[in-house]
Every structure is written in structure tokens, then in C-alpha cells.
Amino acid sequence: MEIDELKDELVKLKQCNYTLKKERLKYRELFNWANDAILLFKFSNTNDPIIITEANTAACKHFGYKYEELIGKTNLDIDSQETALRGPEIVSNLVAKGHEVLEIAHRNKNGESIPVEINHKLIYLGGDTMIISVIRDITIRKKNEQELKESLEREKQLRETLENEISQRITFTRALVHELKTPLTSMLATSELLSKNLAEEPNLSYMKCLYAGIQDLNLRIDELLDIARGEVGLLRLECEPLNIYELLKDIDEIMNPVFESNSQKLTISIQNPLPVVVADYKRLKQVILNLLDNAAKYTPWGGNISLTAGINHNNLEVEVKDNGKGMSPEEIGALFHLYSRSHKKGTPSGLGIGLALSKMIIDLHEGEITVKSKVGEGSAFTFSIPLRPKAK
Known part of the structure; x- marks a missing residue:
């Protein structure tokens, strides 16, 4: 009877192992099919490097390592120099918050720096404290941001140049109007006075015609300044x-x-x-x-x-x-x-x-x-x- 029970238990154990292996393979498949790089680190304390214990296919491709090469490496092996210096601070913040999203830079097998966004979380597996990191390459995004920044800077410079040209144009137009108005003012006053005091023809008609012409010229000069203001939105x-x-x-x-x-x-x-x-x-x-x-x-x-x-x-x-x-x-x-x-x-x-x-x-x-x-x-x-x- 005891032997039969042991046999039954053994069968059940084999079935459990098979099911467990099957589930593990399924989750490994899902793990490797993820588009983003995923790393699992073992954590001991904030002062020690964290050790890679698991990596998906995207992570191997991201860093340029084979799976066997990547497992066992620490954050110091894959972080850029600047990020490595911040390592204890980053881990301390994660321990305090439990979850964090931030932008850092990684270093691949060839020594190239890769800007990334990491979404990492503190988890507990089988009594061990672990860190799971989902990593997204943001090289294209950073490139676009830099191009946008440069475009905005160029636009700013062009706007400043245009504003300076507009200012110079307005200053020139005002100076031109002033230069034209100065002699015109005395001509206008004199012709008006003469047209009121002359009584003999045809001199009176000539003077009235001259006065009307000077008035018209004065109006055109005013219009010139108004047009200059209107073109730049200052009217x-x-x-x-x-x-x-x-x-x-x-x-x-x-x-x-x-x-x-x-x-x-x-x-x-x-x-x-x-x-x-x-x-x-x-x-x-x-x-x-x-x-x-x-x-x-x-x-x-x-x-x-x-x-x-x-x-x-x-x-x-x-x-x-x-x-x-x-x-x-x-x-x-x-x-x-x-x-x-x-x-x-x-x-x-x-x-x-x-x-x-x-x-x-x-x-x-x-x-x-x-x-x-x-x-x-x-x-x-x-x-x-x-x-x-x-x-x-």
C-alpha cells in the first residue's frame, strides 16, 4: 500500500515538474518576444553593484552580447561612465520609492553610448530582492529632440535678425520722413500764408495750386510712414x-x-x-x-x-x-x-x-x-x- 502511494506521488511530482517546465518555457518565450530589452538584477545593498541574472533576446541585441556573456555582468559593465557614477544614487532612489522611470545612458559591447529610458521596479523572488528593468532605446527620440532644439534656436536667431531689420527699417523710415518733413513744414506754412494774402491773379491761383501740391505731398509722406508701420504690425x-x-x-x-x-x-x-x-x-x-x-x-x-x-x-x-x-x-x-x-x-x-x-x-x-x-x-x-x- 505504501509503495502504491509513493508511485502515485511520484507520478504527480513528474506531472508538476512537466507543467512547471512547460509554464517556464512559455514565459521564457514571452520574455524573449518583448520588443524592449528586459534585465533582471540581483540586489544586495545600495553600495554594491547589482548583478544581471536574467536577460531577454532584445537585451542581448541592445548590448551586443551573447546571452552567456551578459549573465553575471553588473550595472558597472553596461552603464556609461556618467551613469555608473550615479549608480548608488539611482539604486538608493529605487529602494526608497520601489519604482522609478528615468533616462540614463548605457554602454554596449563596442563601447558606444546609447541613450535609454528605463522603467525599473524592486521585486521579491524566492526570498531574494531583485530589480527588473525594462529598457527602451531612445536614440531616435533624442536625435529628434536635438534637431528640434537646433531648429528652435535657428528660428530664434532668424526672428531676432528679422526684428532687428524691422527696427532698422522703421528707424530709417522715420528718419526719412523727418528729413522730408523739415523743409516741407516751412514750405507749407509759407505757401499757406501767401495764398491768403495774395490778391492778384494769376499769382493767387498759382500759389493755391502750389499750396495744394505741398499739402498732397505732406499727406503722401504721412502715408509712407503709416505703410511702414502697417507692414510690421505697428499701426x-x-x-x-x-x-x-x-x-x-x-x-x-x-x-x-x-x-x-x-x-x-x-x-x-x-x-x-x-x-x-x-x-x-x-x-x-x-x-x-x-x-x-x-x-x-x-x-x-x-x-x-x-x-x-x-x-x-x-x-x-x-x-x-x-x-x-x-x-x-x-x-x-x-x-x-x-x-x-x-x-x-x-x-x-x-x-x-x-x-x-x-x-x-x-x-x-x-x-x-x-x-x-x-x-x-x-x-x-x-x-x-x-x-x-x-x-x-
């Missing part, structure tokens, strides 16, 4: 509640002599009542004057020009329409772009600064400016801006 608005009736009355008084000299007729139509608009008085005036000045230049002697103002979907909408030469689709496409202007024979010369500046100003008001035109049928410029700017 600012000073918005306040304004009365459109007063604005258009002011504009009519300024432009009336121009239209009279060309025998042109300006018709102004304003919606009544018209609410108060919050906008930059000076800049809005600048836009409308530019549009009317363009209309006067491109409309023949005796032509008709209209200015209409009203409300459309909570926007102030202003239209300047003429019966001048009109424009082709190609010419319309070039409008509102700096230094672009029609060079057709018989058209006024210029750089197109006025329309480009007008678009900048309307954009700053969060509005829109458009044009409709056909050759021989005149042009209609329309801009719309919110009655009140959006809260920021």
Missing part, C-alpha cells in the same frame, strides 16, 4: 464714438475744391438716422479721402462721383462710386497690394500706397473693403466696419 487705432455726419461734412469741405477744379460732381447720400459708430476718426477719414481722391483721378473731366453711407447688418457701410475708366479683372486683382498700380497709358502714375493703406486700416477695424468695376463703366469701392469693435 494702431484710437477708436472713439464718432458722428458720421460730421466726418462726411469735413471730408466734403476738403474734397470739394478738387472736384470743382475737375468740373466733377460729388453726390453724398447718408442714411437717416445713422447711429454713432465707434471707430478711429482720423483713420476712417483717411480711407474715405483716399477713395474719393482715387475716384477724382480716374474719373474724366465733368464726371460724376457718389458717396453713400448707411447701416447693413450692424455694420457701417460706405460706398464710393464713379463713372470713370473702370478696371479689368487683372487690375482689380492687383488692388490693395503695396506698390501695385495700373501702368496703362493714360492712367495716373503712383505706387498704390493709398489703397493698400486703406485696406490695412479697414482690416484693423475688423472690416472688409471690396471693389466692383468694369472697363468703361466706372468703379465702386465699398467698405464695411462693425458699429462697435468686438471686445478683446
Whole structure:
């Protein structure tokens, strides 16, 4: 009876050994199929090196050792010099925390340094204290990070260079405007004084013409500085509640002599009542004057020009329409772009600064400016801006 029981126990023991061996092979297979390198270290104390007791296939490939070569090595054999110096500190932190993820550098069989991210944990197996480390090669990630860092540094240098060039450009433009304005100021004052005191013709007409020309030149110089500011985002608005009736009355008084000299007729139509608009008085005036000045230049002697103002979907909408030469689709496409202007024979010369500046100003008001035109049928410029700017 006892012999039979021993036989049964022996059979059971063999079955257990077979099952255990089978499970061990299964887990070894899974262990070796892992993409990341995995090492198992035996730990004794924080001052002694930790010894490799197990390694998967990925770990052997990572370090360049055969399995038999890797087993028995310590962390000092596989860590870079810098990491090896930190070894006791790294192990002490792990013992204190039980688990840690950090970036270090390994050294392979050829002595090459490999940046890695290790995820290691303190575990207990059969009464022994062990450390399991899952190792991921981050060479590509580090390379990408370095390239990104270098790209950001280049971008920073380019931005600083651009900002310096912009600053120099603004400084130059201001200096240029100052140099032009200095003699112009005295010319403007003198011509204004003479035009008021001269009584005899044709000298009075000549002086008025000279005064108007100097005023126009003064305006163009101001536009030059505004354009320079606008190109680099330094053009600012000073918005306040304004009365459109007063604005258009002011504009009519300024432009009336121009239209009279060309025998042109300006018709102004304003919606009544018209609410108060919050906008930059000076800049809005600048836009409308530019549009009317363009209309006067491109409309023949005796032509008709209209200015209409009203409300459309909570926007102030202003239209300047003429019966001048009109424009082709190609010419319309070039409008509102700096230094672009029609060079057709018989058209006024210029750089197109006025329309480009007008678009900048309307954009700053969060509005829109458009044009409709056909050759021989005149042009209609329309801009719309919110009655009140959006809260920021």
C-alpha cells in the first residue's frame, strides 16, 4: 500500500515538474518576444553593484552580447561612465520609492553610448530582492529632440535678425520722413500764408495750386510712414464714438475744391438716422479721402462721383462710386497690394500706397473693403466696419 502511494506521488511530482517546465518555457518565450530589452538584477545593498541574472533576446541585441556573456555582468559593465557614477544614487532612489522611470545612458559591447529610458521596479523572488528593468532605446527620440532644439534656436536667431531689420527699417523710415518733413513744414506754412494774402491773379491761383501740391505731398509722406508701420504690425487705432455726419461734412469741405477744379460732381447720400459708430476718426477719414481722391483721378473731366453711407447688418457701410475708366479683372486683382498700380497709358502714375493703406486700416477695424468695376463703366469701392469693435 505504501509503495502504491509513493508511485502515485511520484507520478504527480513528474506531472508538476512537466507543467512547471512547460509554464517556464512559455514565459521564457514571452520574455524573449518583448520588443524592449528586459534585465533582471540581483540586489544586495545600495553600495554594491547589482548583478544581471536574467536577460531577454532584445537585451542581448541592445548590448551586443551573447546571452552567456551578459549573465553575471553588473550595472558597472553596461552603464556609461556618467551613469555608473550615479549608480548608488539611482539604486538608493529605487529602494526608497520601489519604482522609478528615468533616462540614463548605457554602454554596449563596442563601447558606444546609447541613450535609454528605463522603467525599473524592486521585486521579491524566492526570498531574494531583485530589480527588473525594462529598457527602451531612445536614440531616435533624442536625435529628434536635438534637431528640434537646433531648429528652435535657428528660428530664434532668424526672428531676432528679422526684428532687428524691422527696427532698422522703421528707424530709417522715420528718419526719412523727418528729413522730408523739415523743409516741407516751412514750405507749407509759407505757401499757406501767401495764398491768403495774395490778391492778384494769376499769382493767387498759382500759389493755391502750389499750396495744394505741398499739402498732397505732406499727406503722401504721412502715408509712407503709416505703410511702414502697417507692414510690421505697428499701426494702431484710437477708436472713439464718432458722428458720421460730421466726418462726411469735413471730408466734403476738403474734397470739394478738387472736384470743382475737375468740373466733377460729388453726390453724398447718408442714411437717416445713422447711429454713432465707434471707430478711429482720423483713420476712417483717411480711407474715405483716399477713395474719393482715387475716384477724382480716374474719373474724366465733368464726371460724376457718389458717396453713400448707411447701416447693413450692424455694420457701417460706405460706398464710393464713379463713372470713370473702370478696371479689368487683372487690375482689380492687383488692388490693395503695396506698390501695385495700373501702368496703362493714360492712367495716373503712383505706387498704390493709398489703397493698400486703406485696406490695412479697414482690416484693423475688423472690416472688409471690396471693389466692383468694369472697363468703361466706372468703379465702386465699398467698405464695411462693425458699429462697435468686438471686445478683446
